[in-house]
Amino acid sequence: xxxxxxxxxxxxxxxxxxxxxxxxxxxWLSFDSFGDTTDWAFVMYLAKKLGKKGWLVRHWPKExxxxxxxxxxxxxxxxxxxxxxxxxxxxGASGTAWVGPSIILFGTEEQKAKYLPPIAEGEPDGIWCTxxxxxxxxxxxxxxxxxxxxDGDDYVINGMKxxxxxxxxxxxxxLLVRTHPDLPRHKGLSIIIVDMESPGITVRPIIDFRGAHxxxxxxxxxxxxxxxxxxxxxxxxxxxxxxxxxxxxxxxxCTGDSKRILExxxxxxxxxxxxxxxxxxxxxxxxxxxxIAVEIEAVRLLAYKIAxxxxxxxxxxxxxxxAKVLGTESRxxxxxxxxxxxxxxxxxxxxxxxxxxxxxLIDMQFMSFIGRFGGGTNEIQRNIIAWMGLGLPKA
Amino acid sequence: xxxxxxxxxxxxxxxxxxxxxxECPKSLVQEMEKRETGYPPELWEKMSNLGWMGLxxxxxxxxxxxxxxxxxxxxxxxxxxxxxxxxxSTVVLGALPxxxxxxxxxxxxxxxxxxxxxxxxxxxxxxxxxxYRAAGVTVxxxxxxxxxxxxxxxxxxxxxxxxxxxxxxxxxxxxxxxxDGITVFIVDAKSPGIAVTVMDTMAGERQCEVEFKxxxxxxxxxxxxxxxxxxxxxxxxxxxxxxxxxxxxGGAQRVMEMTAEYxxxxxxxxxxxxxxxxxxxxxxxxxxxxxxxxxxxxxxxxLISEGLPCAKExxxxxxxxxxxxxxxxxxxxxxHGGIGVTxxxxxxxxxxxxxxxxxxxxxxxxxxxxIARQLGL
Numbered sequence: 001x002x003x004x005x006x007x008x009x010x011x012x013x014x015x016x017x018x019x020x021x022x023x024x025x026x027x028w029l030s031f032d033s034f035g036d037t038t039d040w041a042f043v044m045y046l047a048k049k050l051g052k053k054g055w056l057v058r059h060w061p062k063e064x065x066x067x068x069x070x071x072x073x074x075x076x077x078x079x080x081x082x083x084x085x086x087x088x089x090x091x092g093a094s095g096t097a098w099v100g101p102s103i104i105l106f107g108t109e110e111q112k113a114k115y116l117p118p119i120a121e122g123e124p125d126g127i128w129c130t131x132x133x134x135x136x137x138x139x140x141x142x143x144x145x146x147x148x149x150x151d152g153d154d155y156v157i158n159g160m161k162x163x164x165x166x167x168x169x170x171x172x173x174x175l176l177v178r179t180h181p182d183l184p185r186h187k188g189l190s191i192i193i194v195d196m197e198s199p200g201i202t203v204r205p206i207i208d209f210r211g212a213h214x215x216x217x218x219x220x221x222x223x224x225x226x227x228x229x230x231x232x233x234x235x236x237x238x239x240x241x242x243x244x245x246x247x248x249x250x251x252x253x254c255t256g257d258s259k260r261i262l263e264x265x266x267x268x269x270x271x272x273x274x275x276x277x278x279x280x281x282x283x284x285x286x287x288x289x290x291x292i293a294v295e296i297e298a299v300r301l302l303a304y305k306i307a308x309x310x311x312x313x314x315x316x317x318x319x320x321x322x323a324k325v326l327g328t329e330s331r332x333x334x335x336x337x338x339x340x341x342x343x344x345x346x347x348x349x350x351x352x353x354x355x356x357x358x359x360x361l362i363d364m365q366f367m368s369f370i371g372r373f374g375g376g377t378n379e380i381q382r383n384i385i386a387w388m389g390l391g392l393p394k395a
Numbered sequence: 396x397x398x399x400x401x402x403x404x405x406x407x408x409x410x411x412x413x414x415x416x417x418e419c420p421k422s423l424v425q426e427m428e429k430r431e432t433g434y435p436p437e438l439w440e441k442m443s444n445l446g447w448m449g450l451x452x453x454x455x456x457x458x459x460x461x462x463x464x465x466x467x468x469x470x471x472x473x474x475x476x477x478x479x480x481x482x483x484s485t486v487v488l489g490a491l492p493x494x495x496x497x498x499x500x501x502x503x504x505x506x507x508x509x510x511x512x513x514x515x516x517x518x519x520x521x522x523x524x525x526x527y528r529a530a531g532v533t534v535x536x537x538x539x540x541x542x543x544x545x546x547x548x549x550x551x552x553x554x555x556x557x558x559x560x561x562x563x564x565x566x567x568x569x570x571x572x573x574x575d576g577i578t579v580f581i582v583d584a585k586s587p588g589i590a591v592t593v594m595d596t597m598a599g600e601r602q603c604e605v606e607f608k609x610x611x612x613x614x615x616x617x618x619x620x621x622x623x624x625x626x627x628x629x630x631x632x633x634x635x636x637x638x639x640x641x642x643x644x645g646g647a648q649r650v651m652e653m654t655a656e657y658x659x660x661x662x663x664x665x666x667x668x669x670x671x672x673x674x675x676x677x678x679x680x681x682x683x684x685x686x687x688x689x690x691x692x693x694x695x696x697x698l699i700s701e702g703l704p705c706a707k708e709x710x711x712x713x714x715x716x717x718x719x720x721x722x723x724x725x726x727x728x729x730x731h732g733g734i735g736v737t738x739x740x741x742x743x744x745x746x747x748x749x750x751x752x753x754x755x756x757x758x759x760x761x762x763x764x765x766i767a768r769q770l771g772l
Contacts, residue, residue, distance in 0.1 A: 003396060290766035293766050
């Protein structure tokens, strides 16, 4: 047993820190992983630089332009990027995190040659969105209706998708469609890659209650897509989707940004006064910060344990679910406690000169709602844990 | 990073689990709740024949020369099985301090008898003021000729009523800081003036009130140096807190399993209650708690095993264990319903121990304060 990182791993951390200090503005405190609240030109500028360093796809196999990094190293890297809040790593939602790896797992050689390099290089043509959810198909994804009908060498797509993050910047869509109208539920589904510049596609922004534009509706009106864009078997799309969902095993448990926020809160408490006393001496504040530290450490180590077992080739089916539930719910508790410490200033948006911690908790609060239902609701995750981790019966 | 145990450690876990499943069934634990001594000597002897008492003692003192991590394996299985008796107090509260601070002569005098299972030890620390801090140590030990005289009351002393030796944390001086002037004495439990009463606690583990009335202890029974006991007692507190966490996660795991078993077995409305989402999710939360507990506790245990600084990590682990074990028991009661509150069923045994463990070796607020200081607040 050994809880230490290697010198090589520590060196990587230092390299990322240097990159952050060089490329980010000095007072940068923002954890916008998709880039929805960051100037897009800056996001792409960084994506290009990260691509040049091989840092967008370190976790991909070497034969596909990746660094061949293990699951464990991926987590270390992800934690450090998150700590500094470096945007530009996701290539939409998300070329680097799950679309690229899915193409590696399920795509043809032609597809790999065409789609992977722009992702790895941080090019605008490497930006992706994921077309899964529809108005009637969220948690029950298997009932998607968007239809892809075969017509000669093409599929013709009609339907709509909702909640697509970053579709307004995406060049490609990783789309879940119904290719067989008579096979029930997931049996008639396929994954197809759609060029977002195709005629017939309309992207309509959904403004969220921060006033930010991350989410979209996508309408498909007789959109023609070459049949060679199908990924995997026709009507075998569900396997591809399940494979993709499993790739981001520890994504929900990234704690680098939590660690950063804790440090910022500690510094804030040391400098701030309330009723004539430093906030840092207030037992309630000390208690809250200590609790935050406990939860961050539990999630951090859980993520490392999961990544380590994956590196050893032993994957437990519930690990991803455990990490996701604890990571997202403890994150929400962290934000609550953080705002209790910051007080009324918590309401101030980043542009306000009196905002504390650069208003970063507002975004974190907003994203914490999404965390508990996005990427598989926590209710479903708990079902999975109960069924597969404890053998409890399904209803 | 390597987050696994060694092959030998996994073998030890398997063997100790099998041993305890056979030798320490629920019926034995329940019987010991009622027996005055609180533990079965036959089982104690079997454990000492296995070399368990000497697991972390160097071979030079009759031990096996194992590491703190090896002990962790045993303690987790003991927590799972609810092993009743003075193993924890003898090995963790008695042997480890002597190993840490004892003179060569003291080690030779005491450790072999611990390793052999002949002698039982415990540690008298908490006082009626119930503080885990140095300032809470007020029981005075006053020099008199070649001895020191201890006068005062210690509470929650595990198995003092069967102990041969009681390590007593006493105050021999008042310095600039409350940490100065603390001395630990190895006291013969049969000394005149010692009165031991078993406290009537909710859990079956015996905790005692020990009254010292003019109890004389020879100078050579000072453990470590006069007035400088806190320096190494702080380390001992870390070890005992983590050892306690390890027992807790062993118990928590068993409660989680028990709850899932019940949810699969208990049928209402024509199906196992585990098929209902609320019940299923409650179990899922227990699994999350146990999984998270393991690694945060093992981190602290590893640091101790390596002799590395660990104050923050120990406190992080103890807070998690305190809250998680209790949460798991509370929710287990919800799933079990009526059967869970009977004396006959074993859940209650775990529940009271989970509560007692929250207080032992630092409650959550105590450890949160350590974390706050470690954060630089």
